[in-house]
Amino acid sequence: MKNAIFYFSGTGNSLQVATDIAEKIGECEVLNLAKYNTNNEITAERVGLVFPVYFWGIPNIIARFLSEIKLAGNPYLFAVVTCGNTVGASLVQVNELLRAKNFKLHSGFMIKMPENYIVKYDAGSKEKQQKRFDDEALQVSAISKVVLNKIEQPLAKSKYLIDTLFGKPVNRSAAKDFPTNDINFRVNALCTGCGKCERICSVGNITMINNKPTWNHHCELCLGCLQNCPVEAINYGNKTQKRTRYTNPHVQL
Ligand SMILES: Cc1cc2nc3c(=O)[nH]c(=O)nc-3n(C[C@H](O)[C@H](O)[C@H](O)COP(=O)(O)O)c2cc1C
Ligand code: SF4
Ligand code: SF4
Structure with a gap:
């Protein structure tokens, strides 16, 4: 396949985004990264990662996956983080892990989706959820154009200073548990x-x-x-x- 998108998803938001982008860019495999045998080299021309933000940063499985994967050649690399509110340091963390392997993230996006951290929050009313799904469709179109044209651009940032500055330590500390x-x-x-x-x-x-x-x-x-x-x-x-x-x-x- 020409393109590959790897996703991790607990309640489907990231899977929806991965599937929608794959449909737009075409010739794209959508793969559950939790089930992927990382001994297999990834040979796609465009490689995407779609996952939820956890405690201002990346899920543990994303750190493991990025440290294990083998990328062939010089693929265009992009990531899309789904979140309830803020991207935190997650895209910066992905880029750091790729840089450790002499690759880099060419573009990184955040899409707000219904909140699934039910331990603390509700997902919001059906109307609020629908508004996010409507916005998702628009953002997926814009992201797909960037990806198709292999555009290199700055990674999406949180509008808050606190999770930008402290996202990584907060995330790594919470993720230990x-x-x-x-x-x-x-x-x-x-x-x-x-x-x-x-x-x-x-x-x-x-x-x-x-x-x-x-x-x-x-x-x-x-x-x-x-x-x-x-x-x-x-x-x-x-x-x-x-x-x-x-x-x-x-x-x-
Ligand atoms: C353990 C956990 C921590 C989360 N932490 C954050 C967070 O720090 N910021 C945020 O905006 N959303 C947070 N969320 C919400 C999810 O990132 C968001 O709802 C995401 O779209 C869920 O994607 P999924 O359906 O693919 O699992 C958290 C969710 C979980 C389960
Ligand atoms: S919360 Fe833990 S046990 Fe439950 S589905 Fe996710 S990874 Fe599995
Ligand atoms: S906890 Fe729920 S999903 Fe799991 S076996 Fe029981 S009924 Fe089924």
């Missing part, structure tokens, strides 16, 4: 044992034991299991019982 933050997941009596949470977890962090999920402490904190449970049987401590679940309506994980 992500693998074991899954000790906070609770499953209640509503669980039917359907196994969807196990199937949805792209890093294989859930095992069904006696028809109930158990978490294996290599979590990415994507919240996909909690948000996708059809009967809302999963909660994060006592923080999510009253919040409305969110999954992106345009894609199937």
Whole structure:
């Protein structure tokens, strides 16, 4: 394939953006980076990365993926960060990791999507969500033109000083605990044992034991299991019982 977009996504926002850009630029494979064998060299002409911002920076899996991948030749490299509010230091972090391999990020974008950090926030009203989806379509068109023409341009920045300055240390400090933050997941009596949470977890962090999920402490904190449970049987401590679940309506994980 001429183009490749690698995505990571807990609730579908980043998958939607990846799929929409792929459709616009054409001849593009959309690959779940959590399932990608990084021993395989990436030979595409344009290589994109689409993922959610976590605590002002990158998910752990993005750091791992970028340190492991093998890029052939001199591809055009771009990244799109989906977020609830701010890009933080995530694009700077991606660029640093690429630079460590003698590559660089040619362009980097941020797209605001419905918030999925249900531990603290709601995703907003359906109207607010729709407004973000409408804006996403416009931004995807603009981004696709930049990517198709291989334009090199400054990376998108947060409009706030605080996450620009402190994004990286805040993110790396929080991310240390992500693998074991899954000790906070609770499953209640509503669980039917359907196994969807196990199937949805792209890093294989859930095992069904006696028809109930158990978490294996290599979590990415994507919240996909909690948000996708059809009967809302999963909660994060006592923080999510009253919040409305969110999954992106345009894609199937
Ligand atoms: C653990 C976690 C941390 C998050 N931190 C931030 C953040 O610092 N800033 C922000 O704007 N959004 C934050 N979000 C929201 C997501 O980045 C956003 O909703 C994203 O579009 C979700 O993408 P996905 O559906 O592909 O997983 C966070 C979400 C999670 C699960
Ligand atoms: S998705 Fe929900 S109902 Fe299905 S096994 Fe997991 S916790 Fe139980
Ligand atoms: S266990 Fe849940 S939160 Fe953790 S990586 Fe898997 S789906 Fe995401």
